[in-house]
Amino acid sequence: MSGISRSLLTLHDGRTSPDLAPLPDxxxxxANHLKAMGYFLDADIIGICEVPIYAWYSHDGQGNPIQPRHRYAxxxxxxxxxxxxxxxSGDDWMxxxxxxxxxxxxxxxxxxLADYIRQLGHEARAHTNDDSEVLHIPLTLLAGLGELSRIGELVLNPFLGPRFKTSVVTTNLPLAVDKPIDFGLQTFCxxxxxxxxxxxxxxxxxxxKVMFNGYEMWKPDVEACVRYRVMNPAGSGCGRCMKVCPFNKPGLMRYRAALWLAMQVPACHRLLLWLDDWxxxxxxxxxxxxxxxxxWRDGRIQQ
Ligand code: SF4
Ligand code: SF4
Structure with missing residues (x-):
């Protein structure tokens, strides 16, 4: 899959149409139109924010300076x-x-989505796991898609929990932006x-929590995590923290009452956690x- 994903690198950016398409003022x-397009393409949840200057990387992988050039994400x-x-298991090959x-x-x-915006006559660029000029975590927070969790450098969404990946499109097309959210996760964690x-x-x-780089957060031992992911003999990485999180639940409606209690009634947290384990x-x-x-065992492929 990573080879196919890298083959999309040439499509992250491209020529912007010189003709401006008629758009609503x-x-x-x-914003609703572009979100609808994203949902049609099968994204699960979408938010929009302005891109602060600190969310841009200073240099790309080849050492070339990156010029922040788009206002919206x-x-x-x-x-x-x-x-x-x-x-x-959360830390197996699957x-x-x-x-x-x-x-x-x-x-x-x-x-x-970036190509569609460029066809409307506005600059746009995709930022993905293979190539990104922006930091995804602050943009995910600013776009109202979650809060930082105890896991550390990981955003948790109230509906998907930590069970998601992000991609970003930056553009200069003016759009209405969303607001950061507080759904009570700091108390729950x-x-x-x-x-x-x-x-x-x-x-x-x-x-x-501790102060790290000017932010108050639960600081993970990144070195220990990376060492385990790289050396894990039973898989090629790890996501056990995501798998076991009580916010990792299927669907929305079935767990609506528990979600409401988790967000609104801190006194219920211990009971909810006990139930989650039970x-x-x-x-x-x-x-x-x-x-x-x-x-590959004993010289041949086996189950
Ligand atoms: S912090 Fe790292 S090693 Fe620990 S469960 Fe999460 S991904 Fe696995
Ligand atoms: S497992 Fe619990 S403490 Fe960890 S991120 Fe999820 S809710 Fe927070």
């Missing part, structure tokens, strides 16, 4: 899929394949430590495993 109508969330994640599938889908949608408990290498903090959420569901793991 109302910025909200324009359209941030696309791609659901990695509940069923496959439920059947995986969990990494699932991540790459979401990155690939995000690239296709962002490149198509204070009581819940499920990700820290289940992390196989102890990379997630059980403690209080109902075995976050455990592997072997019956849902639909794939075969093929491994």
């Amino acid at each position: 109302d910025l909200q109508e324009r 359209i941030v696309l969330l791609i659901d990695q899929g509940y069923e496959t994640m439920a059947a995986s 969990s990494s394949a699932q991540s790459m599938r979401a990155y690939l889908k995000g690239s296709v949608i962002a490149c198509t 204070q009581s819940c430590m499920k990700c820290a408990r289940e992390c196989p290498c102890g990379a997630i903090s059980f403690g209080e 109902l075995a959420y976050g455990r592997r569901i072997p019956a849902w495993k639909w794939w075969w793991d093929l491994e």
Whole structure:
């Protein structure tokens, strides 16, 4: 999948049509139209924000300076899929394949949306896992798509939990922007430590937030996490923290009451966490495993 994804690199940017398409003057109508296009292309949740100067990288991978050139960002969330994640351990080969599938889908949608905006006569560029001139985390927060979680440098969305990947389209087409959200996650993460408990290498903090780079956050041990992901003999990465998080639930309606309680009634947090464990959420569901793991053992491929 990563080869196919990299083949889209030439489509991240391109020629802008010299002809301006007629567009509504109302910025909200324009934003709604582009979000509708993104949903048609199968993005799961979309938000829009202005791009602060600090969200631009200073240089690209070849050392060339990056000029911040667009004012707006359209941030696309791609659901990695509940069923496959439920059947995986979170740190097996499938969990990494699932991540790459979401990155690939995000690239296709962002490149198509950027091309559409350029055809309307406005500059636009896609930013994906393979090539990005902007930092995705601050843009995801500013576009109202989640809050930073105990996992650390990871945004959690109230409906998808941490189970998503992002891609971004930046543009100069003026659009109405969304606002950051507060759905009570900081209080919830204070009581819940499920990700820290289940992390196989102890990379997630059980403690209080700290000041890091001017931000108050739960600081993960990034070195321990990366070491585990690179050395993990049973997979090519890890996403156990995402898998076990109580916000990683299928659909919306079935869990609406629990979600409302989690957001609105901090006194219920401990009960909700106990229920989450008691109902075995976050455990592997072997019956849902639909794939075969093929491994090279004893000189031949075996299941
Ligand atoms: S990805 Fe895995 S190793 Fe890294 S913090 Fe999450 S659970 Fe821990
Ligand atoms: S597992 Fe619990 S503490 Fe960790 S990010 Fe999810 S809600 Fe927060």
